[in-house]
Structure formats: C-alpha cells, structure tokens
Amino acid sequence: MNKTILITGASTGIGAATARTLAEGNTVFVHYNSSEQPAREVANEVGAAGGTAHLVQADVTTEEGCTQLVNELKTKTSRLDVLVNNAGGLIRRNPIGDRLEWELMEETFRLNTFSTMLITSLCLPLLKNGSDPCVINLSSIAARHGAPSATIYGACKGAVDTFTRGAAAELAPDIRVNAVAPGVIDTPFHEKVSTPERMKQFAEKCPLKRNGSPDHIAATVRFVLENDFLTGETIDVNGGLFMR
C-alpha cells in the first residue's frame, strides 16, 4: 500500500493487532505510553512483516502530550495517510448511584475524547499531504446502549461518534473520517475493569456466544481505510450484542 500510518495506543490489544494487519509495505508509527517493551515487540513484528516501524511515546491525556506526539511525528515524516485514534480505555467502573467522580470523568474524557479531537486537528497538515487520507477513531458499543458502571466511558465514546460525523463533514472531500465501534474484545483493556466471570457473562449474552478478538477490529480498520466511499460512519463489530 505504501501508506504512512499513525496508530495511537499500538502497544497492546486492538492497536497492536491493527499495526500487524497494516504492516506490509507501509510505514507505521507505533505509539505507546507506558508499555515500552510490548511496543518494541509490535515494531519488530511490523518490520518482520515487511513494513517500517517507528516508535513514538506520549501520554495523550494532556495537551502537551498530544502536541509532543505530533511534533515528534513531524520530525520523521511530512505526510500521513492514515491516523488511527485508538488509545483509550475505561480506566475504572463508577456506577452513577455511587456518585460520579469528577476527576474520573475528566480523565476518561481526556483519554478517549480530547486526545482523539486534538490529535486529529494537529495531524491535519500531515494528512493534507497524504494520499486518500483518512482518520479512523475507536468508538465502543458502550456508546450504543447503556453499559451499567461504564456510563462515563460510554458518554466519551458517544462524543467520539459525534466528533467523527462533524469532522467528516468539515474535512470532506479531502479527508475521510470514520469510526469503528467494537463490542467486547478480549484485550488487556478488561484486565482491570472486568472479572473473568463478567467476561463469561458478556460472551453468553452475545448472540455469537463469544467475545471478539483484536484481529476482528483490525480487519475492520483495514476495510474502512480501503473503502474510499466511506465517511462519517461508525461501524459496529460486536457479534450481534448490539443490533440496529
């Protein structure tokens, strides 16, 4: 493909799978925050698959972190074809009835929503130099239906969906902007926020009777980037857990 691609949060889970899926023939910026060793392994896998990998570290929960990330990118490339805003997470569960914590609300929005919006904006000069440039944001099934105790997170991803449509309208026809909304995917995301019992219950509730793998989402990211008539869309990949 010969694309230049930035994947935020590519050290583990969906971001890592996306880096592997898009590796061949492409230059992939593998962003991470704290998981340096896993990120190095992903970069090695990108190289082994016939791609070129660059590691880039930043905490995207701050304006400085997002700016530092894009500034570093600009020292290594003058163009970007694909931006995957994948870094994110639930942080911790907080039922509304327990009183919502202001700091958690802020932190969750910074991680999932503010970073997506600011990094997209900061990358525009690079994307404008790209070929069929596109932005792909990671949303969630939590934005689609009520996700008890993950309501803050769901609201953050709802904002990501709205941002996706707004940016798609604003940046057309030059840059496509879409989102992918995974269902329950077996990644390190759930290690701190979902017990094995809860994961089993998710799988039982799912019509396909299983949780998804990061590769299911990476394949969808690839589909979105390859379909040049797609913009402003959020694609659900959830085994039927949410149907519309």
Ligand SMILES: NC(=O)c1ccc[n+]([C@@H]2O[C@H](COP(=O)([O-])OP(=O)(O)OC[C@H]3O[C@@H](n4cnc5c(N)ncnc54)[C@H](OP(=O)(O)O)[C@@H]3O)[C@@H](O)[C@H]2O)c1
């Ligand atoms: N797994 C699911 O069931 C599921 C469902 C719906 C949506 N999603 C969404 O899919 C995306 C990927 O999730 P995942 O399941 O692959 O989770 P994951 O394995 O926990 O990966 C999260 C990634 O985000 C990065 N990250 C976390 N905090 C960061 C920070 N402060 N600054 C920069 N990067 C940070 C992590 O980097 P380090 O480890 O290097 O710090 C890691 O690479 C997220 O946006 C998530 O909300 C996941």
